Amino acid sequence: MTLSLGLPAVRRAPESAPPTDGRPDAPELVDRFGRVARDLRISITERCSLRCTYCMPEQGLPSIARENLLTPAEIARLVAIAVRDLGVHDIRFTGGEPLMRADLETIVELSSAVAGDASISMTTNGIGLDKRIDDLVAAGLTRINISLDTVDRDHFARLTRRDRLPAVFAGIEAAKRAGITPLKINAVLMRDTLAGAADLLEWSLNNGAQLRFIEQMPLDADEAWARDNMVSAAELLEVLGSRFELVLAGREDPAAPAEEWLVNGWVQNDRPATVGIIASVTRSFCEACDRTRITAEGTVRSCLFGDDETDLRALLRDGSDDAAIADRWRAAQWGKQAGHGIQRPDFVRPVRSMGAIGG
Ligand code: SAM
Ligand code: SF4
Numbered sequence: 001m002t003l004s005l006g007l008p009a010v011r012r013a014p015e016s017a018p019p020t021d022g023r024p025d026a027p028e029l030v031d032r033f034g035r036v037a038r039d040l041r042i043s044i045t046e047r048c049s050l051r052c053t054y055c056m057p058e059q060g061l062p063s064i065a066r067e068n069l070l071t072p073a074e075i076a077r078l079v080a081i082a083v084r085d086l087g088v089h090d091i092r093f094t095g096g097e098p099l100m101r102a103d104l105e106t107i108v109e110l111s112s113a114v115a116g117d118a119s120i121s122m123t124t125n126g127i128g129l130d131k132r133i134d135d136l137v138a139a140g141l142t143r144i145n146i147s148l149d150t151v152d153r154d155h156f157a158r159l160t161r162r163d164r165l166p167a168v169f170a171g172i173e174a175a176k177r178a179g180i181t182p183l184k185i186n187a188v189l190m191r192d193t194l195a196g197a198a199d200l201l202e203w204s205l206n207n208g209a210q211l212r213f214i215e216q217m218p219l220d221a222d223e224a225w226a227r228d229n230m231v232s233a234a235e236l237l238e239v240l241g242s243r244f245e246l247v248l249a250g251r252e253d254p255a256a257p258a259e260e261w262l263v264n265g266w267v268q269n270d271r272p273a274t275v276g277i278i279a280s281v282t283r284s285f286c287e288a289c290d291r292t293r294i295t296a297e298g299t300v301r302s303c304l305f306g307d308d309e310t311d312l313r314a315l316l317r318d319g320s321d322d323a324a325i326a327d328r329w330r331a332a333q334w335g336k337q338a339g340h341g342i343q344r345p346d347f348v349r350p351v352r353s354m355g356a357i358g359g
């Protein structure tokens with residue numbers, strides 16, 4: 001069965017819960033490979049103020065009808081179930097661009113009220129953050145990752161198809177002023193970004209931001225990604241090594257996607273400075289993946305690369321109780337695939353692109 005909500009069709013799990021043969025009677029979101037999901041990514045929109053070439057098509061994604069988007073109350077109910085019944089520790093709002101939702105403050109406020117000790121964070125391109133940061137922090141947002149691939153304005157305009165670098169800088173400044181520490185910056189590695197990678201690291205070190213580079217994954221709507229042409233973590237290390245002395249420090253915890261490197265001679269926030277590298281393709285960390293995802297229309301997507309999605313929105317709207325929703329979510333997670341399989345010759349790209357899933 002396919003699901004088409006204005007976005008590319010994806011396979012939808014049957015209305016009844018997916019099979020759970022052999023699943024242990026555990027409250028958590030366990031899968032067949034022994035992994036437990038503690039980190040929940042919730043996409044809240046497909047809309048965006050940028051058109052990054054590694055993510056969105058030039059014209060943007062087809063819009064989702066308003067009635068098909070989860071409401072703030074529905075999102076908060078899923079957060080409550082995730083934290084209370086399923087053992088989730090970290091909640092992150094993403095998209096598309098979360099700041100495109102006018103009710104983001106309400107989403108954060110209702111969610112943080114039921115999130116207990118779980119962290120509430122957001123991944124954003126930072127555009128418009130300066131005007132909303134105080135309300136978002138007051139609503140309960142504690143951590144922010146801002147995406148920034150280059151500090152060169154012309155290059156930024158080409159990469160994102162929008163001349164908005166000053167607006168991103170304003171967002172970063174505002175987050176710092178609001179006391180968001182450490183402020184994290186995500187940068188996707190592209191062939192033409194590589195030359196500016198050391199400048200971006202130097203800028204981050206000088207601006208109190210913790211930088212992480214991410215290998216580009218085949219999740220661009222334009223389908224231009226090619227394994228032969230993608231920039232690997234090894235290539236990046238060579239480029240950074242010409243300006244900085246880097247020493248491998250390892251992962252913050254085993255499920256952390258980034259390997260951290262100490263930048264010798266630099267101090268940041270009174271600690272030795274580091275740069276992170278997420279080698280999603282060349283050094284996949286799927287075996288330690290602890291993520292579960294909800295799309296903007298309320299389907300569980302247990303893997304970025306798994307098009308099988310399980311609809312929770314129907315349960316949220318048909319009077320089902322929290323226990324039924326938790327069970328359906330556990331069943332969906334049990335079916336999570338082993339890994340992305342990008343290196344396999346029979347690899348097939350997922351139907352949805354990154355902006356339509358929620359990165
Ligand atoms: N709009 C927000 C932003 O850009 O931060 C949130 C959504 S965006 C899809 C989430 C993250 O996914 C960003 O850090 C972005 O750089 C990353 N991303 C997008 N497409 C990617 C790709 N093809 N490979 C790796 N990371 C990607
Ligand atoms: Fe928008 Fe984020 Fe995708 Fe860039 S990466 S197009 S900012 S959703």
